[in-house]
Amino acid sequence: MTNFQPRSHSSNTAILETKPIIVARDVEKWYDNGFHVLKGVSSTINQGEVVVLMGPSGSGKSTFIRTFNGLEPYQKGRIEIDGTLIAHNQKGIELLRREVGMVFQQFNLFPHLTVLKNITLGPTHLRGLSKPQAKANAMQLLAKVGIAHQANKYPGQLSGGQQQRVAIARALAMQPKVMLFDEPTSALDPEMVREVLDVMRSLAESGMTMVCVTHEVGFAREVADRIIFLADGTLVADTTPDEFFNNPKEERLQKFLAQILH
Amino acid sequence: MNYSFDFSVVWENIDILLAGAWLTLKISLVAIAFGLVIGVIGSLCRTSGNKILNAITLAYVEVIRNTPYLIQLFFIFFGLPNLGIKLSAEQAAILSLAVNFGAYSTEIVRAGVESIPQGQWEAGMAIGFKKLAIFRYIVIPPALANIYRALVGQVILAVLFTSIVSQIAAEDLTYAGDYLNSRTFRSFEIYFTVALLYLAIVWLIKGVAFLIENQAFKFAKYRR
Numbered sequence A: 001m002t003n004f005q006p007r008s009h010s011s012n013t014a015i016l017e018t019k020p021i022i023v024a025r026d027v028e029k030w031y032d033n034g035f036h037v038l039k040g041v042s043s044t045i046n047q048g049e050v051v052v053l054m055g056p057s058g059s060g061k062s063t064f065i066r067t068f069n070g071l072e073p074y075q076k077g078r079i080e081i082d083g084t085l086i087a088h089n090q091k092g093i094e095l096l097r098r099e100v101g102m103v104f105q106q107f108n109l110f111p112h113l114t115v116l117k118n119i120t121l122g123p124t125h126l127r128g129l130s131k132p133q134a135k136a137n138a139m140q141l142l143a144k145v146g147i148a149h150q151a152n153k154y155p156g157q158l159s160g161g162q163q164q165r166v167a168i169a170r171a172l173a174m175q176p177k178v179m180l181f182d183e184p185t186s187a188l189d190p191e192m193v194r195e196v197l198d199v200m201r202s203l204a205e206s207g208m209t210m211v212c213v214t215h216e217v218g219f220a221r222e223v224a225d226r227i228i229f230l231a232d233g234t235l236v237a238d239t240t241p242d243e244f245f246n247n248p249k250e251e252r253l254q255k256f257l258a259q260i261l262h
Numbered sequence B: 001m002n003y004s005f006d007f008s009v010v011w012e013n014i015d016i017l018l019a020g021a022w023l024t025l026k027i028s029l030v031a032i033a034f035g036l037v038i039g040v041i042g043s044l045c046r047t048s049g050n051k052i053l054n055a056i057t058l059a060y061v062e063v064i065r066n067t068p069y070l071i072q073l074f075f076i077f078f079g080l081p082n083l084g085i086k087l088s089a090e091q092a093a094i095l096s097l098a099v100n101f102g103a104y105s106t107e108i109v110r111a112g113v114e115s116i117p118q119g120q121w122e123a124g125m126a127i128g129f130k131k132l133a134i135f136r137y138i139v140i141p142p143a144l145a146n147i148y149r150a151l152v153g154q155v156i157l158a159v160l161f162t163s164i165v166s167q168i169a170a171e172d173l174t175y176a177g178d179y180l181n182s183r184t185f186r187s188f189e190i191y192f193t194v195a196l197l198y199l200a201i202v203w204l205i206k207g208v209a210f211l212i213e214n215q216a217f218k219f220a221k222y223r224r
């Protein structure tokens, strides 16, 4: 069903040049009500890496991932996207956001636009593509996520799984340097989770840099290069899936795994 | 009852009535178009988060919605010339109606804008759009779909409001009726016909509104 361009190298990250795409240093954030949600979180995500973000509910996963495209401003520390700083005051954030794709739990497709127009809206207005160019690209992406035949339907006519695949195509149409996923399968009926994870897996194999908040253990084990574990706004672990699941050292992580794996 | 109906006075003067109806339709459509633009911009100001824009817009809405339209019309037609702004009866009618309809539509469209989930704004921001572009391409179309029926209701009220502009001698349908009535005293026949013509105008506008709804808001059928 899905076939994005394969990586030019083998998927072994060791032989990829390590180029940092997201650099987060001592990121601290307070919500307006004074709640200290991120308490100095640091991490670097390199080109081509697939990083899964896990942690208990309320630990700050969504907040952290949303600082990477400025949907949440932060007050201390620094975040760079491919070398460009996201300023605390968010100056010029729109330009940076074009380089960072995001997929939401609730899909957030535009209900008044057809599937095709959902995808071409950004490229035609922000990337200067002509309508035919944008349409051709969109059709290619739709073929890759397996729903080319739905191009002229409205989002409301599609199933949740199909809508989420359109949302992935919409984000990819901007040719981002990194893709962020915030629980992309949590709002889906169980039988549709697989089709979305398959698309994400194939995207990972194509070499896309990805940061995914997800509770899908199978995906984390098989697709992630690293898993970051957040608890109470603090980064508790940042390690390989094997270490994470089979040899967890931190007590907080052991407790979490006991709850989600039984 | 020994009144004998005589509609011949209507037929003999139908051109006067139709000319009035035409002006009523024209004033209505132009004022509604301007008023809608005011409503969309007003709703933007009301929801922008900019305190000053919000306060100015809210003051406008409050003043217009809590004063009689007739006084607004008199103010524009008789009051503004004192400041050197002199408008024809027709211009004053259109301006006052647009300003009046704009205030009501500001609040109606604002309700539509506020009905759009935050996720739509976030999706637009995540792509890289600025706030104004999100408002225009992403928020306003489904917002209008959500409040369309209420807006059409207000449009019809605006059409009916136009009858008041006869008070400044704008030669609309009501003015034509008054004129004929004062010359023939065939009040029943004349105002009966005038009412029918208003009905026809409102139905025409309703029909157009229905066609627009079917074309522009097709997607709304599929929304859950």
Ligand SMILES: Nc1ncnc2c1ncn2[C@@H]1O[C@H](COP(=O)(O)OP(=O)(O)OP(=O)(O)O)[C@@H](O)[C@H]1O
Binding pocket: A031, A032, A033, A035, A037, A055, A056, A057, A058, A059, A060, A061, A062, A063, A064
């Ligand atoms: N706008 C806000 N104002 C105040 N507190 C907030 C706000 N948004 C989130 N929080 C709080 O910040 C904390 C972290 O929220 P966040 O959504 O990042 O957690 P999460 O790890 O994504 O949780 P979940 O797994 O439930 O999605 C939570 O305690 C939440 O209640």
Ligand SMILES: [Mg+2]
Binding pocket: A061, A062, A063, A183
């Ligand atoms: Mg979350």
